[in-house]
Amino acid sequence: MTVPRAEDTLPESPPVSTSTGFVAGVAEAAGELWQSRELLYQLALRDIRIRYKQAVMGFGWAILMPVMVVGAGLIVRLVIVRSTGAALDTADFGAMAAKAVCWAFFAGALGFATASLTANVNLVSKIYFPREVLPLASIAAQLFDSLIAAVALAIALPFLGVHVTPALVWLPVLAFLLVALTAASGLFLSCANLFFRDVKYIVQLLLTFGIFFTPVLIEPSMLGTTGARLMMLNPLAPILEGVRLSLGGHGLLHTITEQTASGALIVVWEPWYLGYSAAWAILGFLVSLHIFHRLEFIFAEYL
Amino acid sequence: MSPQADSPGVFFEHVWKRFRRGEIHDSLRDLIPAVGRRLFGRGEAARRARENDFWALRDVSFQVQPGEVLGIIGGNGAGKSTTLKILTRILRPTGGVAAVRGRIGALIEVSAGFHQDLTGRENVFLQGSIMGMPVALIRQKFDEIVEFAGIAEFIDTPVKRYSSGMNARLGFSIAAHLNPEVLIIDEVLSVGDFRFQEKAFGRIQAMSRSGIPVVLVSHQLDRVASLCTKALLLQQGVVLHQGDVSECIDAYLSGGMNLEGSKDQGSPIRLSACRILGGHNLWWGQQAEVELDAVITGIDRSTFDCVGIRIRALEGGREVFLTSTRLAEIALPERGTVRLRLSLRMCLPRGTYTLEPLVFRPGEDQVLCTGPISTCHIEVAHSPLGRGTVDLEPRLSLNLLPSTAPGTPVAS
Numbered sequence: 001m002t003v004p005r006a007e008d009t010l011p012e013s014p015p016v017s018t019s020t021g022f023v024a025g026v027a028e029a030a031g032e033l034w035q036s037r038e039l040l041y042q043l044a045l046r047d048i049r050i051r052y053k054q055a056v057m058g059f060g061w062a063i064l065m066p067v068m069v070v071g072a073g074l075i076v077r078l079v080i081v082r083s084t085g086a087a088l089d090t091a092d093f094g095a096m097a098a099k100a101v102c103w104a105f106f107a108g109a110l111g112f113a114t115a116s117l118t119a120n121v122n123l124v125s126k127i128y129f130p131r132e133v134l135p136l137a138s139i140a141a142q143l144f145d146s147l148i149a150a151v152a153l154a155i156a157l158p159f160l161g162v163h164v165t166p167a168l169v170w171l172p173v174l175a176f177l178l179v180a181l182t183a184a185s186g187l188f189l190s191c192a193n194l195f196f197r198d199v200k201y202i203v204q205l206l207l208t209f210g211i212f213f214t215p216v217l218i219e220p221s222m223l224g225t226t227g228a229r230l231m232m233l234n235p236l237a238p239i240l241e242g243v244r245l246s247l248g249g250h251g252l253l254h255t256i257t258e259q260t261a262s263g264a265l266i267v268v269w270e271p272w273y274l275g276y277s278a279a280w281a282i283l284g285f286l287v288s289l290h291i292f293h294r295l296e297f298i299f300a301e302y303l
Numbered sequence: 304m305s306p307q308a309d310s311p312g313v314f315f316e317h318v319w320k321r322f323r324r325g326e327i328h329d330s331l332r333d334l335i336p337a338v339g340r341r342l343f344g345r346g347e348a349a350r351r352a353r354e355n356d357f358w359a360l361r362d363v364s365f366q367v368q369p370g371e372v373l374g375i376i377g378g379n380g381a382g383k384s385t386t387l388k389i390l391t392r393i394l395r396p397t398g399g400v401a402a403v404r405g406r407i408g409a410l411i412e413v414s415a416g417f418h419q420d421l422t423g424r425e426n427v428f429l430q431g432s433i434m435g436m437p438v439a440l441i442r443q444k445f446d447e448i449v450e451f452a453g454i455a456e457f458i459d460t461p462v463k464r465y466s467s468g469m470n471a472r473l474g475f476s477i478a479a480h481l482n483p484e485v486l487i488i489d490e491v492l493s494v495g496d497f498r499f500q501e502k503a504f505g506r507i508q509a510m511s512r513s514g515i516p517v518v519l520v521s522h523q524l525d526r527v528a529s530l531c532t533k534a535l536l537l538q539q540g541v542v543l544h545q546g547d548v549s550e551c552i553d554a555y556l557s558g559g560m561n562l563e564g565s566k567d568q569g570s571p572i573r574l575s576a577c578r579i580l581g582g583h584n585l586w587w588g589q590q591a592e593v594e595l596d597a598v599i600t601g602i603d604r605s606t607f608d609c610v611g612i613r614i615r616a617l618e619g620g621r622e623v624f625l626t627s628t629r630l631a632e633i634a635l636p637e638r639g640t641v642r643l644r645l646s647l648r649m650c651l652p653r654g655t656y657t658l659e660p661l662v663f664r665p666g667e668d669q670v671l672c673t674g675p676i677s678t679c680h681i682e683v684a685h686s687p688l689g690r691g692t693v694d695l696e697p698r699l700s701l702n703l704l705p706s707t708a709p710g711t712p713v714a715s
Contacts, residue, residue, distance in 0.1 A: 042432040050420050126412040127433055128392045198330040297395040300388065301322070 029293035043137035069100035094160030109142035113186030184284030235280035238273035311405025319398035374531035408483025414474030452476035525618035571601020574674025
């Protein structure tokens with residue numbers, strides 16, 4: 001039998017080009033995602049069931065990480081109080097607990113989402129379905145955990161000095177931006193981890209130390225004017241600061257200044273911070289979805 | 304593309320698929336030095352990578368229309384799985400066009416989505432969703448699925464406590480209740496125990512005869528012969544033969560034999576052809592006329608002394624019948640091309656059989672070499688009065704003996 005030399009006899013018709021425009025690509029991906037919403041639900045349900053089956057902690061698991069974060073924050077604040085001699089403000093702990101829930105969601109979801117494609121090798125290499133559902137289902141499962149923690153938090157907040165104000169309407173907006181930002185990062189990183197297996201170690205490292213570059217335990221104003229501005233470059237920072245300020249009764253559509261322990265006035269919020277985070281979250285999600293969708297056809301070859 | 308532009312179908316036009324061997328950087332730590340090498344090595348690494356490429360499919364084309372069942376056969380590494388993965392959109396072709404019109408149901412890796420810690424019930428919904436079934440449909444067919452798998456009493460037990468057979472049966476059962484417009488089947492005919500295999504085969508038969516386009520990959524050639532309306536033989540990614548199922552199976556089986564036989568090139572005899580005259584589909588009891596051509600070149604008669612033919616059942620490969628010129632006391636000439644004509648009355652049960660020409664060593668039943676194989680398919684015209692490996696043409700009669708019941712009239 002003579003095998004034709006592949007290089008000499010390449011087909012006349014080139015491979016079907018899928019380099020459709022950005023809008024068309026995203027629209028196609030979004031359409032497929034919408035059709036697979038039941039699968040997304042089933043996969044998220046799978047992750048939740050596995051997490052709570054044969055688990056000693058039960059729902060306590062959902063609040064473990066936020067509690068740990070708040071504990072760490074307590075120590076950081078005690079150190080500050082000891083070294084500066086300022087008073088410990090208990091009202092800050094309500095906001096810190098809320099930010100801890102947000103951080104726990106982000107860190108947990110990103111960890112699971114990054115590994116989601118490589119953890120489901122047998123599915124990705126054998127059965128066709130829009131692969132976007134795998135990282136998104138990990139995020140949805142983590143969202144369920146965080147909702148439990150949020151309910152626990154909602155019960156605790158009144159005792160920590162947080163009152164119901166009109167500014168609380170910002171919380172759903174901020175939650176939406178947080179989920180969108182997490183989905184954007186999760187889609188991109190799961191895809192990157194499929195091609196380069198050390199991405200998940202990098203993500204672990206970033207999540208371990210990222211808490212120091214994000215205003216969870218501290219507030220940006222503690223770093224002074226320049227430090228606060230730099231920290232706000234982190235797309236997650238305006239979301240967390242927004243949570244803190246809206247719990248404190250501030251609307252987010254005007255500039256907010258706060259007095260630091262040393263007595264200086266520092267601008268802690270500008271309205272465009274919200275737009276900055278929203279741009280990262282929404283544009284980031286669309287770009288990640290586009291990249292993911294373009295690359296998912298070669299996933300099976302790289303697993 | 305096709306006359307029926309809207310009907311479901313499978314279209315594979317000049318499909319090429321290239322895989323890369325080696326040099327896949329799967330960590331950033333490997334990538335960075337590799338990029339450096341590529342930049343400073345003047346394309347050395349890129350050239351080496353291109354040499355390592357291999358083509359899993361080369362210019363493969365076929366079409367499957369409604370009502371057609373295509374069987375893809377070939378040895379390991381022939382490109383069968385790659386073809387199915389392209390059809391199911393897991394892989395994308397390097398060149399050419401692969402398109403499936405209609406909702407695909409794939410009986411491939413039927414329990415890949417199972418999670419060991421979840422119960423059978425939870426896994427039915429999970430696996431069904433992964434295969435693209437709407438949850439409402441799963442709910443509606445749930446009882447049927449469990450009933451078919453025969454595991455009703457274990458449906459709320461975690462799958463990790465299932466035997467591997469139960470696992471596979473449940474997986475198959477979910478896939479078998481998809482409502483596809485195009486069916487793709489990969490080697491799932493050997494699921495579970497014998498009884499379940501028969502049940503699964505019946506189900507696949509019913510699905511493939513419902514008029515939808517079907518693509519089937521199997522190593523069980525008897526199943527291919529009985530299910531498929533056409534076939535495709537692949538070898539190392541190239542289409543060797545396409546069309547008639549029997550011809551493809553013949554070419555596949557003969558191809559394997561030739562590779563074995565190619566070791567002794569200096570053989571004094573070569574079997575060049577084996578033909579069944581008047582078609583490969585025979586009725587029970589029909590006379591099959593078989594022609595066998597042999598080229599005798601050697602004078603040394605110590606290596607062989609007769610030619611013959613062996614009939615095997617394709618299912619299981621069991622020998623059904625064997626005859627030779629020695630048994631018929633026909634002597635072979637010293638040299639020249641001979642044509643042996645055999646007339647065989649095919650009193651065989653329904654099924655597919657292979658006719659295998661053979662050369663025997665002198666004085667014993669040891670085979671020196673084999674020739675090209677033909678298959679024939681035996682249909683049974685009447686309903687057979689029994690079953691088994693041979694047809695004994697039974698005639699049954701029943702008489703009531705007069706001594707056992709005195710006084711009653713005896714029916715004759």
